[in-house]
Amino acid sequence: MQPVIMDNMGVHRTVIRLSHEISERTEGLHDVVLVGVKRGGEVVAKRIQAYFAKAEGRDLPCAGIDIGMTRDDLVSEFFVPDATPNVFGFDITGKTVILCDDVLHTGRSAVAAIEALFRLGRPRKIQLLVLVDRGGREVPVRADYVGKNVPTSRNEYIDVQLKELGAAEDKLSIRKKEEAC
Numbered sequence: 001m002q003p004v005i006m007d008n009m010g011v012h013r014t015v016i017r018l019s020h021e022i023s024e025r026t027e028g029l030h031d032v033v034l035v036g037v038k039r040g041g042e043v044v045a046k047r048i049q050a051y052f053a054k055a056e057g058r059d060l061p062c063a064g065i066d067i068g069m070t071r072d073d074l075v076s077e078f079f080v081p082d083a084t085p086n087v088f089g090f091d092i093t094g095k096t097v098i099l100c101d102d103v104l105h106t107g108r109s110a111v112a113a114i115e116a117l118f119r120l121g122r123p124r125k126i127q128l129l130v131l132v133d134r135g136g137r138e139v140p141v142r143a144d145y146v147g148k149n150v151p152t153s154r155n156e157y158i159d160v161q162l163k164e165l166g167a168a169e170d171k172l173s174i175r176k177k178e179e180a181c
């Protein structure tokens with residue numbers, strides 16, 4: 001049995017709380033854009049966008065970012081990851097970018113996403129938002145907005161299940177690596 005760290009309602013409440021924190025820390029959402037690391041982070045960003053649209057009547061620009069070509073773990077020049085061009089439909093130059101992801105662990109995905117963002121423009125500020133921070137950093141990265149801190153060992157990971165990605169309901173749980181599918 002996998003320990004559930006966030007159920008459907010927990011994820012919902014966490015997104016709302018994180019949205020409030022964004023509003024408080026960004027001077028009324030002035031020049032704020034949301035960018036989610038594909039796939040889970042993009043879902044988080046879209047949910048935050050939907051919250052602001054419904055609760056505050058604010059339509060924040062929102063997009064997903066593919067970090068496949070900026071990862072530092074590409075094993076050879078002959079391996080080309082599945083990647084799509086990052087085209088947002090809005091400019092990030094001079095904006096506060098809220099970079100959303102589902103889980104923060106080593107920090108390498110966050111670094112890759114920041115690198116990809118700088119290829120698209122020059123934001124005024126980048127703030128990192130994650131549903132779960134599981135510790136285990138390998139690079140000096142910290143999140144500005146954290147839904148929940150869940151320290152895990154190297155043989156565990158956070159299993160993120162979101163409705164938008166095909167799950168029956170939202171759920172985050174801890175899974176041992178040998179249980180991985």
